[in-house]
Amino acid sequence: MIRSVFVLAIALAIATGDSDDTTPSFHRNGEFNRYYLYNSRVNGQQMSLTTQSSDIIQGVTTVVIVHGHEESYQTSLNPDLRRELLESQNVNVIAVDWSIIASLSYSLAQNSVLSVGEYMAGFLALQNINPASLHLVGFNLGAHVVGVAGRRLGRVARITALDPSMSNVRLTSTDANYVEVIHTDGSSNGLGVQIGHADFFPNGGGSQPGCWGNDACSHNRAWLYFVASIRDNTFNARCCRTIRQKNLDRCRGAYLPMGGNELIKTPCSSGIYRVNTRSSYPY
Template identity: 70%
Template sequence: MLKSVLLLLGLAVAKGNPDAELQRNGEFNRYYLYNRQILGEQLGFNTTSVNIIVGVTTVVIVHGHQGTYLTSLNPDLRRELLKTENVNVIAVDWSIYAAMSYSLAENAVLSIGEHLATFLANQEIYPATLHLIGFNLGAHIVGVAGRRLGGVARITGLDPSRSTIRLARTDAYYVEVIHTDVSGISSNGLDVQLGHADFYPNGGSYQPGCWGGHDCSHNRAWMYLVASFRDNTFNANCCNTMLQKNWNTCRGTFLSMGNNVLMKFPCPSGIYRVNTRSSYPF
């Protein structure tokens, strides 16, 4: 059944079908709530949930291309978040489009992000309590959502992929980006500064312990974030230039990479390097 839906949607989008434009308007997104009282309640788009805890940080997690809300990024992040803090976690599932080719998934980024922004507004979540986290194309989706909402406290982009629609530092009061796979033509990540603080673990490519190609280094972005919630502070040094970052000669002030702090104060360059070990907690 799912394959049939994907095929029909893919053909419709490819042919420029007007009905596909409506389908691309994020209507296939699904949203699931987790906190210390609720584990996996599917939220309605237009109905405000009474189970969202008021007055605490709400973390929104958006997967990337070929992912779902059940892939490792989502359960690992929410598990560690709920162990360490009293928060709401909303997992976004846009797997209908994420399962398509990269170009078709990328074409859906704008509408999925806009739909997410409307959903969050409908839930009456105060933007200043929001931390939006996105991996791969999901980084650009949360950028669109933050841009449309306005006033979002923090966005974290996890190895944002190459896209014409991009996360920007103006999308939230504080935007943090973790780059882990930015070297080479076949790399998954985007080697461009996008945030107030751009972190380049081990220089931003070829992560220690990764011998199986680019996907391992790409996934380290969210693995480092998971580790930062409880097991590792990841104190990174400010780099004055990208050349210092590449040569591992950064000696500037420290800033912690990851975690769930809503506001940080990076150095003027916004470039940071931290060196990690090859296995968890890195």
């Protein structure tokens, strides 16, 4: 009940622009972010917002996971992706929880993307993590949050955007050295347009096998495919010269694996890829 009243107060403040200074209050909503660390030393340790963690393993990749609208660090892609990463690789995983803001209406959550991403960038800078070892992963609105964070940090190795949704602030290919986008519901929840260095369109990027016109199912396939790619990546996508070639399933260019945790990939000149999947795990 207390949380519900708190969230309602935040929503009213954003909607009315109430603030104790001249800055609209949603510009400070990143203050509500929380961060949880997972690696071979700790399992879900809440991290201090003001001090550098001594439990971050140096010299390995750090994967930062950002959930989407109406989710939290314990829902959607987070538990499955953390498990696959930690069981198969020596990595740090930082789960970002912005659920207090993400639980609001889509329009209000969307208005906070910039703030959430900027505060996230400040937190990661405080942790003194080498940007060249950072892999930022975001689903839905979280895809744009990681874009903002990468933009602010600079020189981030990789961003993976999982079916990014509509947003006033958008991820771009300049937000990391390598930006990979997986589009699975481009006709409804997702953007469905090229915004990265490599844009993957499984099964054409629209309705996914086994989802039978269920847009939410197709939307979630982006993170399900990504999770499935971590241990044994069989998503060998073909380069397409044009979007039309992608739509017609006539791509004959070089292969590039979709997903995975590699920090460096070299996409084809068009950056357009298609891979066809099955309807159930491991797809």
